[in-house]
Amino acid sequence: MRKLLFLILATSLFLYAFDTSDASLRVLAKKNGLKSAPTTYEELKTIAKKAGNPLTIQKINLGRTLFFEPLLSRDETLTCASCHKLSQGGDDNLPTAIGFKKRVNPKHLNSPTVLDASLSKFLFWDGRAKSVEEQAGGPIQAHFEMNLTPEELVVRLKNSVIYQETFKDAFDGIITFKNIEKAIGAYERTLITRGKFDDFLDGDDNAISKKAKKGLVQFIKQGCTKCHYGVTLGGQTIQKFPKFKEAYPFKNIGNFKGKDDKQIIRVPLLRNIIKTEPYYHNGSIKSLFNVIKIEGKANTNKKLKKEQINDIIEFFKTLDGEIVDYGLNG
Numbered sequence: 001m002r003k004l005l006f007l008i009l010a011t012s013l014f015l016y017a018f019d020t021s022d023a024s025l026r027v028l029a030k031k032n033g034l035k036s037a038p039t040t041y042e043e044l045k046t047i048a049k050k051a052g053n054p055l056t057i058q059k060i061n062l063g064r065t066l067f068f069e070p071l072l073s074r075d076e077t078l079t080c081a082s083c084h085k086l087s088q089g090g091d092d093n094l095p096t097a098i099g100f101k102k103r104v105n106p107k108h109l110n111s112p113t114v115l116d117a118s119l120s121k122f123l124f125w126d127g128r129a130k131s132v133e134e135q136a137g138g139p140i141q142a143h144f145e146m147n148l149t150p151e152e153l154v155v156r157l158k159n160s161v162i163y164q165e166t167f168k169d170a171f172d173g174i175i176t177f178k179n180i181e182k183a184i185g186a187y188e189r190t191l192i193t194r195g196k197f198d199d200f201l202d203g204d205d206n207a208i209s210k211k212a213k214k215g216l217v218q219f220i221k222q223g224c225t226k227c228h229y230g231v232t233l234g235g236q237t238i239q240k241f242p243k244f245k246e247a248y249p250f251k252n253i254g255n256f257k258g259k260d261d262k263q264i265i266r267v268p269l270l271r272n273i274i275k276t277e278p279y280y281h282n283g284s285i286k287s288l289f290n291v292i293k294i295e296g297k298a299n300t301n302k303k304l305k306k307e308q309i310n311d312i313i314e315f316f317k318t319l320d321g322e323i324v325d326y327g328l329n330g
């Protein structure tokens, strides 16, 4: 009997200890700015309203159609989804983007993911846009992307019976470039992913493996969360890169120098990072292992061990997510 009591006591103590360690890891993660992704349409609506683009189902539906609309490009061959493939991590997996008539990005910039991008404070590699709405007009006009003027696009949509109807529903029939940007932005605001990490943060201890938890501890302890934080684990600040070395620690293809040519670069989002290779602004590194090794040296001034890097990769796998079904796809 005493043996049994002892066993019960020991097991519950063990379970208690285990439980608190998961609970305290969760607290530590939150304290360091990591957050889970919104689960409800109501939350999305609040965020969008604050950003000055209140969501309606009609606006989102119009934005979805525009995102996949070849009329947005001069020769009607490209859509937003050509470079931002939703089923492949929201990017194109090319080192640099290829746009109108196979023109490559003049600074050899890599296409970032559109997934979760709406939750960033800074968009583009130099952080020059502050919202998805502000961003959306850029690629339509860039001569190496879709290469169309706002006026030409508005004429094209005004000539379409279908768009006359959908704009009626979404914007009282007013077809302007601003409303096009708003609709695309509204749709992008629904492209939120949730992965196993969100379940862990929201209280499910068993959502992620022990190795992933070790990786999360490393990610925090090594100082990665100083820059990679928020729901998006990035996108919240622009930073001098690299912090601890003068030259780029990788091949400087494209001679991109960031904001004001001062090597100030928007911290990339790490959601779905497993799927968005190749990495860095110019897509020069394919292996995530090598990226983390470089990040250790360049941004935290630490030489990370092989095991630490592999644990962080295991943690990154838990950031892989599915687009949340907010019940809007009609």
Ligand code: HEC
Binding pocket: 067, 072, 078, 079, 080, 081, 082, 083, 084, 097, 098, 099, 100, 105, 109, 110, 111, 112, 113, 114, 117, 120, 122, 123, 124, 125, 126, 132, 135, 136, 139, 140, 144, 145, 146, 184, 188, 235, 269
């Ligand atoms: C030819 C490929 C291409 C096309 C077409 C394209 N994009 Fe992009 N997109 C890129 C590249 C490259 C960047 C980064 C450019 C930069 O930083 O200057 C980018 C950046 C973005 C970003 C910023 C993400 C972030 O985290 O900073 C969003 C959002 C985005 N694009 C949405 C769109 C939308 C919406 C469309 C259609 C209207 C579109 N893109 C069309 C290649 C493309």
Ligand code: HEC
Binding pocket: 219, 222, 223, 224, 225, 226, 227, 228, 239, 240, 241, 243, 265, 266, 267, 268, 269, 270, 273, 276, 278, 279, 280, 281, 282, 291, 292, 295, 296, 299, 300, 312
């Ligand atoms: C001082 C801010 C800062 C810190 C700290 C930091 N990073 Fe970064 N990280 C950046 C910036 C800026 C870039 C983009 C650099 C570029 O592309 O030129 C980046 C890029 C990355 C990328 C590539 C993302 C992509 O899509 O191309 C990964 C992965 C990454 N960091 C992981 C880490 C890890 C792991 C740590 C901790 C060991 C860390 N970072 C610490 C700022 C930081």
